Amino acid sequence: MSQNVNPKPSQDVTAAGNGTTTHPDRFVDPGLPEHKPRLADIDPKAAKRNERIVVLLFVLSILGTIGTVVAYFAVRPDGTTAGTRLSTVLLGVGMAVSLLGLGFGAVHWAKTLMSNHEHIEERHDSRSSDEVRTVVAQAFKDGYEDSGLPRRGVLKGAVVSALALFPLTIAVPLVSSVGGDWNVGxxxxxxxxxxxxxxxxxxxxxxxxxxxxxxxxxxxxxxxxxxxxxxxxxxxxxxxxxxxxxxxxxxxxxxxxxxxxxxxxxxxxxxxxxxxxxxxxxxxxxxxxxxxxxxxxxxxxxxxxxxxxxxxxxxxxxxxxxxxxxxxxxxxxxxxxxxxxxxxxxxxxxx
Missing domain, CATH: 2.102.10.10 (Rieske [2Fe-2S] iron-sulphur domain)
Known part of the structure; x- marks a missing residue:
């Protein structure tokens, strides 16, 4: 979360003698609310439990991708309504499981394991100074370390595998169609x-x-x-x-x-x-x-x-x-x- 830092003192709202009200040019910066730690921040067991849930969701995505590819080759439309319907349903379910596993895994990871601390940044020109750029680079590095990736090998492997395999649900049908019947006549x-x-x-x-x-x-x-x-x-x-x-x-x-x-x-x-x-x-x-x-x-x-x-x-x-x-x-x-x-x-x- 970003906020403007107000260097100027504020003016109080005062009632004028003629019954009108004057307003201050600036308001006092209320600051950030008190940070409330999550259960995973203070309980290692809760953090480990959430990590297992995220891994499970990414593994579910991987299984969905594999299932989609298998269904594409094993259950092909046979020219009948029932066969076409079965093939379509299996492909749809497989892709849904694969994509939903990725989505829910990423959301649960962000809400339970990644840093949720608020940060204040001053607005600045488009091109920051070298000092600020160094600070930002360090912030990214700190955020990477705070995400838990360096010390959570299983989680890192699950998310990389899920992201790497999901494109197969789209690429395999497209690639396999190359060389098919292109007679538009x-x-x-x-x-x-x-x-x-x-x-x-x-x-x-x-x-x-x-x-x-x-x-x-x-x-x-x-x-x-x-x-x-x-x-x-x-x-x-x-x-x-x-x-x-x-x-x-x-x-x-x-x-x-x-x-x-x-x-x-x-x-x-x-x-x-x-x-x-x-x-x-x-x-x-x-x-x-x-x-x-x-x-x-x-x-x-x-x-x-x-x-x-x-x-x-x-x-x-x-x-x-x-x-x-x-x-x-x-x-x-x-x-x-x-x-x-x-x-x-x-x-x-x-x-």
């Missing part, structure tokens, strides 16, 4: 292709146009074979291909054609990507009376009846539309993939 397309049936999410049951009434909303995924559903790529590919299907009165549609003049809907049924063009949240809140589709994250609002154009919010592009029709059996099928890449950003996109 695959984000241009999804699983949708000509003739792919639309299916309910998550059951996978194909959808007939006759199943939908005006105002109906369905969460849709591509109808794929069992081999794809069991593959590691399914979760990633599904997340890109999710669609919201809505049936409107055909006369309510204001825009329903591609730039080439082709019809992209069927009897008032339209399909749009669920991935918001702002930051990629799932757009799924539909208001039947206004035909507005709302993103719950940042309230971007799209008009389903008018090509999913943005009517409110931070998004600056319409939702990509999936062109659909029906096959010979009355099932809804895709005419093709989305006309443009889905999601909030793309490497070749200007907006």
């Amino acid at each position: 695959k984000f241009r397309h999804t699983l949708w292709k000509t003739g792919t049936r639309l299916a309910y999410d998550p059951s996978g049951r194909p959808i007939k146009a006759a199943d939908l009434t005006v105002g109906s909303v369905a969460h849709v995924i591509p109808d794929v074979d069992e081999e794809m559903r069991e593959s590691h790529e399914w979760i990633t590919e599904k997340s890109k291909a999710v669609v919201l299907l809505v049936r409107l009165n055909p006369q309510d549609l204001k825009a329903d054609q591609s730039p080439e003049g082709e019809t992209w809907s069927y009897d008032g049924i339209v399909a749009y990507s669920k991935i918001c063009t702002h930051v990629g949240c799932p757009v799924a809140l539909y208001e039947q009376q206004t035909h507005h589709l709302l993103c719950p994250c940042h309230q971007s609002t799209f008009d389903i009846s008018d090509g999913a154009k943005v009517v409110f919010g931070p998004a600056n592009r319409p939702l990509p539309q999936l062109p659909i029709t029906v096959d010979d059996e009355g099932y809804l099928v895709a005419q093709d993939d989305f006309a443009e890449p889905i999601g909030p950003s793309y490497w070749e996109r200007l907006k």
Whole structure:
């Protein structure tokens, strides 16, 4: 704690004869309160006990780091929701234990073992004199010795090990990803292709146009074979291909054609990507009376009846539309993939 030292005498507050009050230019420096020693300052056993607690916290951080690295290699996402969830939880818990161990260890060390004496320093120019700089250097040295590091080898080893190992929780996943799949071109397309049936999410049951009434909303995924559903790529590919299907009165549609003049809907049924063009949240809140589709994250609002154009919010592009029709059996099928890449950003996109 730093305070200004006041070399000038103070003036008492006096009452003037005209009823006004004068105030002193300076106040008396009240000084520092009486220092109250902690239990660890006067009881060696308490100090040793606190040292063991700090060491334990740093060791816990070390174990958390090791656990994170082991979990990263031993429990990899297997393409299923359960597998991805388990991997994410283990990595999150490991990193949390590692970082919290460091934080709590440092705080407990500072509050129970480091010096807590108050110090007064005069304010001075930016560049101190050589004498003052020498005093400051000595103060740092004294503080280092007072922290207990020179005589607490186990504590010093624990904190150095914890600090040295924690970066592995971030570095190992980053380094191991080098040389991975950097083919960004695959984000241009999804699983949708000509003739792919639309299916309910998550059951996978194909959808007939006759199943939908005006105002109906369905969460849709591509109808794929069992081999794809069991593959590691399914979760990633599904997340890109999710669609919201809505049936409107055909006369309510204001825009329903591609730039080439082709019809992209069927009897008032339209399909749009669920991935918001702002930051990629799932757009799924539909208001039947206004035909507005709302993103719950940042309230971007799209008009389903008018090509999913943005009517409110931070998004600056319409939702990509999936062109659909029906096959010979009355099932809804895709005419093709989305006309443009889905999601909030793309490497070749200007907006």
